[in-house]
Amino acid sequence: MYGYETFHEDLMKNLIESVHNGASSHAYIFEGEKGLGVLNSARLFAAALTCKNTGVAPCGSCQNCVESKADTNPDIIYVRPKADKKSIGAKDMRKLEEDVAVKPFNSKHKVYIFEDASLLTEEAQNTFLKTFEEPPEYAVFILITENSTSLLQTILSRFTLVHFPSVSDAIMEKYISEKYPDEQERLPFLIKYCAGVPGMADNIINDENFESVRTSSLEKLFSVLSIDRRLAFVVQKYLDENKDKAETVFDFWLAYLRDIILMQSQAPNVIINIDKKDMLRQLASKYDTDYLMNMSKRVIKAKNMLSRYVNLKAISLWLSLKST
CATH class of the missing domain: 1.20.272 (Zinc Finger, Delta Prime; domain 3)
Structure with missing residues (x-):
């Protein structure tokens, strides 16, 4: 979809339509299992939010869209722990607040994608709460998590929850058959074992053991x-x-x-x-x-x-x- 691998086209169409209509929110929680392409869906949504051609966003051809696809768009910031850390703490969030105060470089929006929001400590969530409550009009936050209950209720109440469910057997069959045509013999097992999570099929097929x-x-x-x-x-x-x-x-x-x-x-x-x-x-x-x-x-x-x-x-x- 628009050059991004996503398994929830109807859901994404609705989100992108909100961008076209100028009705998008400033804070989202994208909830779904690893292997459902939730990060790619967040990348797609961020591309739409920062596209210069709002009415057809993401157009795929403007400078912002090209940079979004290459993950070099300066107005799309990926939030993850530092290399030597396993979580995102209050100090990290205070530093992020300084970045939020800086206006977008080339876009109407500045999008922050938290790749694994479950890694936010309770202190970090509380530290950033005021920014979540009263963000600059250009800021959009997307928190990705497998389980939204890992987040504080005060955070949940201020975000729009977007749930990415497991996909159908038909989508799984199409995905595996097209990407791995040599796996026809194992196809029935893979469909049942992966339970609607395409990324699990990737892991299995690429695991020689x-x-x-x-x-x-x-x-x-x-x-x-x-x-x-x-x-x-x-x-x-x-x-x-x-x-x-x-x-x-x-x-x-x-x-x-x-x-x-x-x-x-x-x-x-x-x-x-x-x-x-x-x-x-x-x-x-x-x-x-x-x-x-x-x-x-x-x-x-x-x-x-x-x-x-x-x-x-x-x-x-x-x-x-x-x-x-």
Whole structure:
């Protein structure tokens, strides 16, 4: 769309129309999962806001549009943490306030795109609150986040929330088929596994280890589910060998357990790992649904333990030994 890859054309058409009508707001929250092209959508909207030809913005040919596409437009500022920081603090926001006070160079608007607003500390949000409340007429702020609840209510109440939902299976099929024509064999799996997030398909297809880990994790699920405690060390060794992908392994196990339960519920058409039906059917015949649901809860807890930096060896032994 206008040279920008976006998966929400109708939504963007409405936003761009507001620019044409002079009815755009000064503050937006763009909420959507990573992989939905939300940043590209923000870039497109910023291009429209700074285009010299307002009635047809973004025209794509004026100097501002050319610079916007190249990310060199001086009136579009990308806000992100400094290279040595993991968050955006109050000091950063006070410095940004000084920039906001400077009028645009070549445009009617000056647009600030916060690439990950969840990185704004509470102090930073409060520091910038007055600027959000009473900005110069030319300033427009776009806060990108996966979850708007990470922002203070005082911020949410002053912004227009634009939600970018997961896309349809039809859009996913078109995207993958056109960009990766050699992936037809995996297409049904990719559509289901990626759940409407095109960027996830990119990550999977470009990860040369994805399929090997997905297959091996299913093989090891037999050991995870087994009541034979001696197999706990098989699980421990496997997780240790894949410690850099441990979270991904847990996600695979959860997806497989979900599929097995669905097969037991006579709903095989909605499983994700449709190319692994034979192995899933074996597991479905060995364990009852209550046991599988309990193991799903344990895998979720194991994944949460991992996020709290609990030792991986301890997690794997706890998971496999079925201790309380």
